[in-house]
Amino acid sequence: MSLNARLDRLPLSRPHYKLLLIGGLGYTFDGMDAAIVAFLLNDLREVFGLNNAQLGLVSSAAPFGFLFGAIFAGILGDKIGRKKVMMGALAVYAIFSLVAAAAPNFEIFLVARIFAGFGAGAESAIIAPFLSEFVPSYKRGWFVGTLSGFFSFGFVGAALIGRFIVPNIDEGWRWAQVITAVPIVMLLWWRRNLPESPRYLRNAGRPDEAEAVVAKLEQDVLAATGKPLPPVDQSFAEAEAPRKFKTLEAITYLWSRKMAKVTAVTWLMWFVITFSYYGFFSWIPTLLVDKGITVTTSFTFSLIIYLAQIPGYFSAAYFNEKIDRKNVIAAYLTGSALSALWLSQMTDPILITCAGVALSFFLNGTYAGLYAYTPEVFPTWLRATGTGLSSSFGRVGSITAPLLIGVFSAQLGFGGVFGLTTTVLAVGVICTLLFAVKTAGRSLEDITQAEIKGKV
Numbered sequence: 001m002s003l004n005a006r007l008d009r010l011p012l013s014r015p016h017y018k019l020l021l022i023g024g025l026g027y028t029f030d031g032m033d034a035a036i037v038a039f040l041l042n043d044l045r046e047v048f049g050l051n052n053a054q055l056g057l058v059s060s061a062a063p064f065g066f067l068f069g070a071i072f073a074g075i076l077g078d079k080i081g082r083k084k085v086m087m088g089a090l091a092v093y094a095i096f097s098l099v100a101a102a103a104p105n106f107e108i109f110l111v112a113r114i115f116a117g118f119g120a121g122a123e124s125a126i127i128a129p130f131l132s133e134f135v136p137s138y139k140r141g142w143f144v145g146t147l148s149g150f151f152s153f154g155f156v157g158a159a160l161i162g163r164f165i166v167p168n169i170d171e172g173w174r175w176a177q178v179i180t181a182v183p184i185v186m187l188l189w190w191r192r193n194l195p196e197s198p199r200y201l202r203n204a205g206r207p208d209e210a211e212a213v214v215a216k217l218e219q220d221v222l223a224a225t226g227k228p229l230p231p232v233d234q235s236f237a238e239a240e241a242p243r244k245f246k247t248l249e250a251i252t253y254l255w256s257r258k259m260a261k262v263t264a265v266t267w268l269m270w271f272v273i274t275f276s277y278y279g280f281f282s283w284i285p286t287l288l289v290d291k292g293i294t295v296t297t298s299f300t301f302s303l304i305i306y307l308a309q310i311p312g313y314f315s316a317a318y319f320n321e322k323i324d325r326k327n328v329i330a331a332y333l334t335g336s337a338l339s340a341l342w343l344s345q346m347t348d349p350i351l352i353t354c355a356g357v358a359l360s361f362f363l364n365g366t367y368a369g370l371y372a373y374t375p376e377v378f379p380t381w382l383r384a385t386g387t388g389l390s391s392s393f394g395r396v397g398s399i400t401a402p403l404l405i406g407v408f409s410a411q412l413g414f415g416g417v418f419g420l421t422t423t424v425l426a427v428g429v430i431c432t433l434l435f436a437v438k439t440a441g442r443s444l445e446d447i448t449q450a451e452i453k454g455k456v
Contacts, residue, residue: 003198003214005236008136008443012143014224015217019134020143022194023127024150025187026090030120031154032161032180033097034278035306037062037113039162043173048106056403061110063278063398065117066124070395073122074388078245081204082130082384083196086123090184090191093119097181101174121395125388129375133199133383134217137443141325141372145317148371152309152364159303199380199444203242239445243381250382254389262377263386265435267393269329270374272428273366275397276336276421279405280359301353308360316365320372326436328369330429335362337425344419376439379448 010016041055050058069089077085096115103109128144135143161179166172195217201210222229254263312332319328339359346352378386408416439447 002232002236002239003202003210004239004443004445005232005234006214006218007134007198008236009230009232010136010218010221011225011227011230012136012139013221015220016135016143019131019194020147022187022191023131023147026086026123026127027148027150028154028157029090029093029180029184029187030124031151032158033062033093033116033120033154034066034151035155035158036161036176036180038302039158039166040173040176043166044106044109047173048109050106054106057110058113060399060403061113062117062120063395065114065119066121067392067395067399069118069121069123070125070388070392072118072388073125074385074392075247075250077126077129077384077388078200078250078382079247081196082126082133082200083191083194085384086126086130086194087188087191089119089122089126090188091119092116093123094181094184094188095119097177101177101181121392125391126384128371129378129383129387130197132372132375133197133380133444137441137446139321140376141320141440142317144372144375145320145368146314148368149310149313149317151367152306152313155306155309156303159306163300163303199383202239203380205242205244236443236445240380240448245381245385247385250385251389253382254378254386261435262437263390265431265437266374266377266386266390268431269370269428269436270390270394271397272333272424273336273363273370273397274394275401276340276425277363277367278398279401279417279421280340280356280363301349301356304353305356305360308357309364312361312364313368315361316368317372320369321440324438324440325369325373325376326432326438329366329373329436330432332362332365332369333425333429333432336366337422337429340421340425341419344417344422373436373439376442376444376447377437380444383444 037059041058044050044058045055048054069092073085073089093116096112096119100109100112100116103112128147131147132140132144158176158180161176165179166176169175195213196209198210198213198217201207201213218229253259316328316332319331323331336359339355339362343352343355343359346355374387374390375383405417405420408420412419437447442450
């Protein structure tokens with residue numbers, strides 16, 4: 001009896017929600033790490049005597065580490081297992097966040113931020129493909145979209161830290177980073193009991209371990225629901241044949257005739273949303289200050305903007321199952337483009353904040369669609385690699401966005417910044433509608449088989 005068919009027929013229940021919470025808390029800290037730097041820039045400028053170019057390096061440091069972390073996590077996740085990579089990534093992030101907090105000079109701080117970003121990037125890239133392999137197809141889009149929604153709690157947490165800790169406590173910028181790192185010790189302890197992905201275990205030639213994981217999950221679901229398990233669908237798509245992972249072969253396969261369109265479109269979507277997202281959130285507090293708003297008030301406005309992420313993520317997670325992931329991505333990218341255009345025309349701080357709320361809502365909703373979509377379009381034997389490389393290519397956008405927007409801000413002003421963002425988002429909408437794959441309600445194996453036959 002197919003292990004994958006057995007997984008797919010399980011009703012979503014407490015064991016799945018436990019996985020959601022454990023993975024989601026990891027994304028919370030990843031989001032907190034990504035957001036916190038925007039609230040440290042003014043203090044760092046004073047403490048280390050930094051110029052604008054060096055502040056740009058600070059903004060790009062974690063995304064630079066994130067890029068390489070996502071690459072390594074993907075490759076190692078397919079080679080040695082998803083769980084090991086997730087645990088190691090979290091430890092790296094926590095350690096180097098504390099190093100950054102204690103940094104005596106700019107150079108050590110910058111290096112620590114790069115390695116903290118490496119850990120956060122590795123974890124961010126591995127959680128979605130790892131947990132997507134446990135979830136039935138009829139709820140996978142909602143589950144992974146909701147999982148990504150935990151990023152929003154991290155951004156809101158960072159905004160609260162930036163509003164109440166950074167400006168009000170001596171060396172608050174150091175304590176901000178300690179706060180983002182310390183709770184991870186608890187999460188590391190909690191994750192020790194997570195099972196490895198049964199799909200990974202089967203592909204790695206460890207069928208007995210895969211069987212044990214699925215049997216345990218079935219028992220847990222049975223105990224949680226108190227009802228007999230649904231029958232196994234005998235027409236379920238056959239599992240992929242086990243295939244040993246080889247890095248060069250995997251990368252070649254991603255750009256083979258069968259997969260090149262899927263890979264290219266997925267990479268483009270990641271670049272578009274990540275460029276726009278990090279360009280916006282890295283600079284919004286500074287841009288508000290440039291409009292004559294005090295630092296404290298700008299942090300308050302930023303908090304309001306960050307709060308809009310929550311309904312953005314969770315509304316898109318809901319629609320992932322209703323209108324398909326590709327349509328969610330295209331719709332929320334369209335909303336993002338219109339919001340960026342609106343923002344580019346505003347000069348009043350209140351209206352800027354309102355437009356920023358709309359942009360925050362739609363940008364983060366796009367991520368909920370993209371995090372659900374990406375693991376679905378790659379086969380099991382290279383799912384983590386495909387997701388990691390897509391995410392890392394997106395990080396090219398997060399590295400270049402603060403630098404390019406710094407230039408555009410100086411030369412073209414506030415409107416030029418968001419005019420650029422609108423253009424990038426419009427390109428993303430067109431390519432998503434024309435070339436992305438429909439995945440809602442389909443098993444991972446069905447999507448893979450369709451790709452192999454050239455029917456996507």
